[in-house]
Amino acid sequence: MLRVHFSAEDLLDIRFAAEPMPLVELCLALAAWQRTDRPGVFARWRRQVARELPADARPLLELLRPDGDNPGFVEPPVRDLDAALDAVREGGRRLPYEDLVRAASRSRNGGDPGGWLRALWEQDREAWALLERSLRSAHAALIAPRWCEIRQSFRADVAWRTRMLAGHGIKATLAGTHPDARWSGTTFEVPGPPHFETGLGGHGLTLIPSAFWTGRPLLGRLPDGSHLLIYPALTPLPLVxxxxxxxxxxxxxxxxxxxxxxxxxxxxxxxxxxxxxxxxxxxxxxxxxxxxxxxxxxxxxxxxxxxxxxxxxxxxxxxxxx
CATH class of the missing domain: 1.10.10.10 (Winged helix-like DNA-binding domain superfamily/Winged helix DNA-binding domain)
Structure with a gap:
């Protein structure tokens, strides 16, 4: 279950992101593609990804989990692609080994991050070059051609929820991000794995709708220490x-x-x-x-x-x- 504890200060400091983030959308797209519970509306998109995903992008599938619990360093919330890739490399310098173990737990390695994943943790130059090539290749194939539609989905969702916020308040707006979302006092809860519980600590929350994601809302962190909540956009990519x-x-x-x-x-x-x-x-x-x-x-x-x-x-x- 996802459980997010809000203080009164946090409830007064909730905002929407200004734009979608290219690597966040890419990682969620590849994570979502691996899920087996995809709605029928995504069936054609899944077939397209199977055809269009280049071979040199497939190492990413060893890092990205179907439940969206991805290593944070690989999906920095940065609006420019080149700046985001720089952030990936910088974040990799502080890469926790536990992140790779968690990523490998769903792979054929059975939880032992060997080969390329271990080389990343050991700061092998070739392994990091392969990661950047994979990210660029996957972005060029899956995100860049659809960026206009991704932005349309993002902006329509933000516009709609801004009106909901004005008419019904922040609790109703957040509860509307998932059919099973609910409030228990000042704690926002959404059932389903993986379990994650945190308090916002007075730093506020940034909301980011995703055109690809259809699972439970996901929580991440921004460089300033505040949190972000990624949730499914009202209009998924295939319907834009x-x-x-x-x-x-x-x-x-x-x-x-x-x-x-x-x-x-x-x-x-x-x-x-x-x-x-x-x-x-x-x-x-x-x-x-x-x-x-x-x-x-x-x-x-x-x-x-x-x-x-x-x-x-x-x-x-x-x-x-x-």
């Missing part, structure tokens, strides 16, 4: 419409305007919208003006930046429009 796909929302708003609204499940500047959608700044301004007049987004100034975000009506329209 590819960017630019035709649909009722495109027909209603126009493809570019619908794409602008989809981007605004998280606050974005005019410049960020222009960059991510590949359109001009004047075009972004025109589309945001129209969406704002329809009550679908809000616009506010922070210093020199102009920030746009979807309203509750805008989020409801995105959900109903697929």
């Amino acid at each position: 419409a590819p960017a630019g796909a035709d649909g009722s929302l495109d027909a209603l708003l126009g493809r570019t305007r619908a794409a602008v609204l989809q981007q605004l499940t998280d606050r974005r500047t005019t410049t960020e919208l222009a960059r991510d959608l590949g359109i001009s700044l004047p075009s972004v301004s025109e589309h945001t003006r129209t969406l704002r007049a329809a009550g679908l987004i809000t616009t506010e100034r922070e210093g020199k930046a102009v920030l746009h975000a979807a309203t509750g009506l805008g989020v409801d329209l995105l959900r109903s429009g697929g």
Whole structure:
């Protein structure tokens, strides 16, 4: 069972991550792929992974567990891929041997981390080079081509739960991260292995929805000592419409305007919208003006930046429009 003890200070210091993390998503994808209780919606995705996962990425399967209890050093919560790979190497310098024993316990080695795993612990240069190649190769095959959809899933979930937080409070919002989640006083509980119990110690909690994970929420730590909770996003990856796909929302708003609204499940500047959608700044301004007049987004100034975000009506329209 997962048991997380909150203090009053912790309950006042809960936030959402700004973006998905590439290596966190990669490790959860590979862990989830190994599970035998995958929902039917993932059946086609599993077949794709079986075809697309390169041979030089398969050593990762010796590290990543189907239950998501992965060695923390291999999935740092860092938003940039190169910086995340640097963090993997830095974390590896302090690699606990127990992490490798736990990873090997589900492998053919029967709990004895020999060969490549032991070489990692012994700081063998070739073993660490193999790990970086494996991570880069798996990311290029499984995450990079789907990054836009992963971000869509992430942002839609954050937008929805932010509204739930405003309407029902933090306890209901956290309880909604898993069907079996519950509260016992100020302790958040979710049944199921592996057992993990901790207090947040007044450091707060960061919430991260995952497009791949469907198991029990997972708890990790950030470099500042605070915790993060990774949970299944409302819309898993196979149900996210590819960017630019035709649909009722495109027909209603126009493809570019619908794409602008989809981007605004998280606050974005005019410049960020222009960059991510590949359109001009004047075009972004025109589309945001129209969406704002329809009550679908809000616009506010922070210093020199102009920030746009979807309203509750805008989020409801995105959900109903697929």
